[in-house]
Amino acid sequence: MKWETRVTQLLGIKYPIIQGGLAHLAYSELASAVSNAGGLGQVTAMSLESPEALKEEMRKVKKLTDQPFGVNFAIGQHNKRFESFVEAALEEDMQVATITGGNPKAVIDLLEGTNVKKLVLVAAKRQAVKAEELGADAVMVVGQEGGGHLGRDDVGTMVLVPQVVDVVSIPVIASGGIGDARGLMAALSLGAEGVEMGTRFIATKECVHAHESYKRALVEGSETDTVIIKRSLGAPARALANTWTDRILHLEKENIGYEGLKDFISGQTNMKYIHKGEVDNGYAWAGQVLGMIKDIPSVETLLSSMISEAEEIRRKWQQ
């Protein structure tokens, strides 16, 4: 069956499936595996040490795949200047940039005059309209069931996606809560022309930077095992519920502010859990979709079974 949509055409990929930026996790191994399997893999730029490290990671991807891949820029986070990362990625012939975490204009301006495809992550209709006005080639719409940073409006994917489809003319990619063929087909029914998955890709063999304890928590956990932290800072984000997030939520109730919270929510604390497996000494982002994750397949197995199950759904619809 053909899987062509405006998203596959725009990105030059076989299946309309994109691996989301995953801070401290999604580098060359995962990105190349997703691109080799027919989706769009991505390197997460802003959790790398330096622009040089980004170039090195992109060179590694290019050795592992000849397929297109993206570079994710979460601007406004990690206290790093993103301009030098964008310039480094351009020097390595970046083909696709995804932009989140702040006003995308600065990155879009830097990409002017290049052929780089610009995908902007949004969590509200007004942001999608703005992204289109600024020159985005597509928007990725993240609903509140997703893992990591979310919009402030608490609107789910099911409600947000069709409304964004109605207000923009560029292609829409659905994100948040998608982990299997049913999610893919639902998103396409809502008018999206592709999906982005984050949490599902962590529980794969090629997500080599994720500690086994993290993957196990995703496989064993249920859809009620996440909480939203950092709401008091105006930056809500969904993480696995554990004793560490209990402490964060307790501190947030006391209105302790960024200074009081910063050591609890730092990248270092994130890495304690996700790289070292210190499950009580840190936090790990995850979406509600973890309730549907039951195995840790290779990316190739994940995508090929997702596509064949989606084709089965299509056949049933045609009967």
Ligand SMILES: Cc1cc2nc3c(=O)[nH]c(=O)nc-3n(C[C@H](O)[C@H](O)[C@H](O)COP(=O)(O)O)c2cc1C
């Ligand atoms: C561990 C983790 C780290 C993430 N880091 C980033 C990031 O650095 N940049 C970004 O744009 N999105 C990031 N996200 C969001 C994902 O790209 C994606 O939008 C989200 O996971 C979709 O929801 P899902 O987890 O239900 O698939 C992260 C998500 C998770 C789970």
